[in-house]
Amino acid sequence: xxxxxxxxxxxxxxxxxxxxxxxxxxxxxxxxxxxxxxxxxxxxxxxxxxxxxxxxxxxxxxxxxxxxxxxxxxxxxxxxxxxxxxxxxxxxxxxxxxxxxxxxxxxxxxxxxxxxxxxxxxxxxxxxxxxxxxxxxxxxxxxxxxxxxxxxxxxxxxxxxxxxxxxxxxxxxxxxxxxxxxxxxxxxxxxxxxxxxxxxxxxxxxxxxxxxxxxxxxxxxxxxxxxxxxxxxxxxxxxxxxxxxxxxxxxxxxxxxxxxxxxxxxxxxxxxxxxxxxxxxxxxxxxxxxxxxxxxxxxxxxxxxxxxxxxxxxxxxxxxxxxxxxxxxxxxxxxxxxxxxxxxxxxxxxxxxxxxxxxxxxxxxxxxxxxxxxxxxxxxxxxxxxxxxxxxxxxxxxxxxxx
Numbered sequence: 001x002x003x004x005x006x007x008x009x010x011x012x013x014x015x016x017x018x019x020x021x022x023x024x025x026x027x028x029x030x031x032x033x034x035x036x037x038x039x040x041x042x043x044x045x046x047x048x049x050x051x052x053x054x055x056x057x058x059x060x061x062x063x064x065x066x067x068x069x070x071x072x073x074x075x076x077x078x079x080x081x082x083x084x085x086x087x088x089x090x091x092x093x094x095x096x097x098x099x100x101x102x103x104x105x106x107x108x109x110x111x112x113x114x115x116x117x118x119x120x121x122x123x124x125x126x127x128x129x130x131x132x133x134x135x136x137x138x139x140x141x142x143x144x145x146x147x148x149x150x151x152x153x154x155x156x157x158x159x160x161x162x163x164x165x166x167x168x169x170x171x172x173x174x175x176x177x178x179x180x181x182x183x184x185x186x187x188x189x190x191x192x193x194x195x196x197x198x199x200x201x202x203x204x205x206x207x208x209x210x211x212x213x214x215x216x217x218x219x220x221x222x223x224x225x226x227x228x229x230x231x232x233x234x235x236x237x238x239x240x241x242x243x244x245x246x247x248x249x250x251x252x253x254x255x256x257x258x259x260x261x262x263x264x265x266x267x268x269x270x271x272x273x274x275x276x277x278x279x280x281x282x283x284x285x286x287x288x289x290x291x292x293x294x295x296x297x298x299x300x301x302x303x304x305x306x307x308x309x310x311x312x313x314x315x316x317x318x319x320x321x322x323x324x325x326x327x328x329x330x331x332x333x334x335x336x337x338x339x340x341x342x343x344x345x346x347x348x349x350x351x352x353x354x355x356x357x358x359x360x361x362x363x364x365x366x367x368x369x370x371x372x373x374x375x376x377x378x379x380x381x382x383x384x385x386x387x388x389x390x391x392x393x394x395x396x397x398x399x400x401x402x403x
Contacts, residue, residue, distance in 0.1 A: 001052075002050050002051070002092075002094050002097045003050070003051040003052075004049070004101040005048065005049060005051070006046075006048060007059075010038050013038045014033065016047055016059035017033060017038065017041070019056065019057070019059050019085075019086055022084070022086055022087070023084025024084060030189070030192040030193060030196050031195070033192075040184070040185065040188040041185055041188050041192075042185060043062070043183065046064065046078075048098055048101055048102055052089060057094060058084065058086065058089065059082060059084060060082065060083045060099060061081055061082035061083070062102065063185050063186065064076070064077070064078060064079075064183070065079060066181055067112075067113055067180045068173075068175060068180070069304070069307050070308045070362060070391075073309070075303065076111045076113075077112065077113050078111045078113075078115075079115060079183065079186075079403050080102065080114050080115065080116040080297075081117075081403050085098075095123075099127045100127070100324055102114075103127065103299060106299055112300045112307065113297065113298055113299055113300075113304055113358075114296070114297040115132075115294050115295060115399075116295050116297075117294075118292065121292065124295055124297075125355045128298070128324055128353070128355050129297045130295065130297075130354075130356055130357070130360075131292045131295055131296075131359055131365065132296035132358055132360075132361060132365065133294035133397030133398055134291065134293050134396070135268045135271075135290070135292075135400070136269055136270065136271045136287045136290045137265065137267055137288040137290075138265070138269050138275055138286070139263055139265055139266075139288050140263065140264040140275065140284060141262070141285075142256060144283065145279055145281070146279060146284075147252060147253060147280075148278060148279065148280055150249065150253055151246050151250035151253055153207050153214070153246060154209065155205050155250050155251060155253070157205050158204055158205070160202050160203070162191050162194070164204075164213075165187075165218070165239070165241075166187050168214075168241060169182055170182075171213075171214075171243065172214060172215055172243035174398075176270070176396070177364070177393055177397040177398075178296075178398055178399050179400075182403075202220040205219075205251065205255075207251055207254075214247040215240075215243055215247035215248070215251055216239070216240075216241055217237060217251045217255065218237070218238050218239040219237045219238065219264075221234070222236040227260075231262075232262050233261055233262045233263075234265055235255070235264050236264075237264055239268075240269070241400075245274070252275075265288070268293075268401065270395075270398040271290055293398065294397060294398075294399055295358075296358040296361060296362065297354070297355075297358055299325065299328075300328070301328040301354070302328075302332070302341065302343070305334060305361075308361065310334065310335055310390040310391065311390065311391075311392055312335070312386065314390070315334060315386070316334055316350060316386045317332070317334075317346050317348050317350075318334065318349070318350050318357075318387075319350070319351040319352070320352060320353070320357055321351070322353070322354040325354075328354060330343055331343065331345065331346065334387075334390060335386070335390050347379075348379060349383035350377065350378050350380075350387060351376065351377040351379070352370070352375070352376040356376050359375075362397035363392055363393025364396050364397040366388060366392075367391065
């Protein structure tokens, strides 16, 4: 029998930290936190432990904040992370017990949606998560890169300072669908990573005058051990935050002044990044890979549907099925004359489960993709085009970091 409960004692949180590292196998070691350290790494009341015969064998964690929906509405959000079960107790239903309890607790606590970054692509759909946004790794060749326009904004190098980055990130909050807060716990883990990687230097450049910065770029050498003599010196851009287009140009302009660099690799940019369009040679920038980023779980279907903006005309009736949170199940009319979302007894035009709804909520996944793959069941063919128009959004969903 699995007992899932909220962890409050610091010793239990330390055990949860160790369980997650053990379950993930290949994570970098960030040092052994003390009881004093652990309180800044976990948000109180959001870490769960799974116990079998009184022994903790699994854990799941989240932090609170807000997520941006199409139309710039922000809703209460759970950033789900640190899910793991020790190898001796996998495939016994412990993960299901943990995730189900976590979803219920998050909804009961007022969260409208939850998102996570999936270690495996086959796990979380059965719990109602759907891929809602992607992240791209981009390469920029310094030999070919010339900006079309420049910027007069000052950019200066400063010591790597997570507190400064946190302040700038909060002030430069993105209006892209899928953008989420970076919690104090996320920044605390970042400080630990920085301390453990001191042998490989990282750098921080900020845009704007002190106290009124509009963005930053954090970067590091990609091959420090072979830097001298290398014929392809690579700088990895781990984080680029900009409040506006001119800040983006200023930060790119700074990067292109660095000597001894042959290429930049941006680890996380939107798939619709303006990067190639900022250059006189479009081919100086290219996408190296695209990976799923945001897995989204709708916790409160009526509130999530009502909060976002719809763009097209007409209306559509969706029949949503949610096996884990059955109060979400039902039919919803979207796009009526009042612009409101309401439950209805009208005949369903499209049937879908809550994971498919999570995929389309941010506007990045197309309804036709889901219909053609059998992920949604279309009873009225005309409704598919209406749903496509209603949910479409011009900017790709993107958060830009992992947690």
